Amino acid sequence: MLKMENKGEEHRIEVTGYSTGVVNILYTVRDRMESVFDSRTFCSSLYSKHTEEAYRKRDEQVRFDYARRKAVKDAKNLRNNESQHVETDIPPCVTDVISGFYYVSSLPLEVNDTYRFPLSDGAPTVEVQAHVEGKEQVKTKAGTFPAIRVVADALSGSLKGRGRLWIWYSDDAARIPVQMRAKLKWGSLSFTLQRIDRQ
DSSP states (O other), X not given: OEEEEEETTEEEEEEEEEOOHHHHHHSOEEEEEEEEEETTTOOEEEEEEEEEETTEEEEEEEEEETTTTEEEEEEEETTTOOEEEEEEEOOSSOBOTTHHHHHHHTSXXXXXXXXXXXXXXXXXXXXXXXXXXXXXXXXXXTEEEEEXXXXXXXXXXXXXXXXXXXXXXXXXXXXXXXXXXXXXXXXEEEEEOOOOOOO
16 A cells, blocks of 8 residues: 655655465565655655564664765664664665655656666665666556556665566556566565555
C-alpha cells in the first residue's frame, strides 16, 4: 500500500508491504518505509524503515544533513535491542529508495533515454542508472494502463551487480508506478497496483 501526503513543498510517502499465501507461511514479511523529500528537487530529508522478515525485526531512520553533507543513520535490532549509529558522506542532493522512484517519474522518459542519480539509505551513496526500455500495456487489478518500462541498476557501491529493478509508470501526466519487479541474487519480487483511492 502506498500513501502520499503533501505539505507545501514537502512530500511524505509511506509504503507498506506484506507477504501473502504460501509465502506468508514460510517467510512472513511485514515492512513499512517512509520518505520525506522536497517536491521541487527530490532531495530527501528523512527516510525510515520498519522491517519484519521472518525472525528479523529492525527499525532504521536516516536523516540527511545537507549542511554537514552527511547521512545520519540510527538503527535498532528489535530482537536483541542492539543499536547502531552511522554517518556517511552524501552529495549536495541525494534521493532515497522511495524518492528515487518519484525523481525518475519526473523525467521525460523517452524510449532509450538513460539517466543517472545518487541514492542513499544510510549506507555509502550509490550511483543508480535508469534506462527507458520501451512502452507496453500493463493489466492490474486497478485497471489496464499504457505504461513506460524503466530498468534501474546500481553502478557503484554495495548494490552493484546484486540485482535489477523494473518499474512500469503510467504513460500519462500522473506517472503512477503501476508495476514493479525486482530480480535479486536470492530470488525475485513483484508488485502490482491494486487500487487507487482518491481523496
